[in-house]
Amino acid sequence: MKKSVFSFVLLMFTAFMVNAQDAAPAEQPVNPNAPEIAFEKTVHDYGAIIQGADGTCEFKFTNTGKEPLILSRPQSSCGCTVPTWPQEPILPGKSDVIKVTYNTNNIGGINKTVTVTSNAKTARVVLQIKGNVSPKPATAMPEKPAEQGAAPVSK
Numbered sequence: 001m002k003k004s005v006f007s008f009v010l011l012m013f014t015a016f017m018v019n020a021q022d023a024a025p026a027e028q029p030v031n032p033n034a035p036e037i038a039f040e041k042t043v044h045d046y047g048a049i050i051q052g053a054d055g056t057c058e059f060k061f062t063n064t065g066k067e068p069l070i071l072s073r074p075q076s077s078c079g080c081t082v083p084t085w086p087q088e089p090i091l092p093g094k095s096d097v098i099k100v101t102y103n104t105n106n107i108g109g110i111n112k113t114v115t116v117t118s119n120a121k122t123a124r125v126v127l128q129i130k131g132n133v134s135p136k137p138a139t140a141m142p143e144k145p146a147e148q149g150a151a152p153v154s155k
Contacts, residue, residue, distance in 0.1 A: 010023040037090070039059055048132050074115060080106055081100060109131075109133075110129055112128070
């Protein structure tokens with residue numbers, strides 16, 4: 001008798017636990033009119049640049065969707081890369097740019113990313129900058145050519 005009561009309680013407990021579990025959350029339906037962000041390029045290669053050179057590049061994009069595109073604060077992978085983005089909504093069919101400025105005082109390879117978050121169907125897009133910063137060439141003082149036959153002045 002004790003075994004059958006215990007089995008019944010265990011069975012009921014298991015049934016309640018299984019019933020209490022939520023089904024997997026359903027995916028949000030995709031808005032067919034949602035904005036879409038289309039970049040002309042997602043990678044900018046500076047190539048070899050000199051220390052202190054202008055490290056600004058632009059990533060042009062277009063809203064190819066049917067609703068206004070709103071960009072959230074783009075996140076750079078480090079503090080040496082600073083993105084600037086449009087604060088106002090981008091209307092359908094309109095284009096704008098995200099400017100990325102890299103601090104070229106840092107010598108060495110560049111491989112940084114900027115993650116752009118928006119209300120577009122593709123909510124996150126990763127932009128990349130790469131290249132190599134070389135040190136400034138040493139500047140030598142120009143030498144005055146010596147004139148033949150010239151002797152030092154003595155006092």
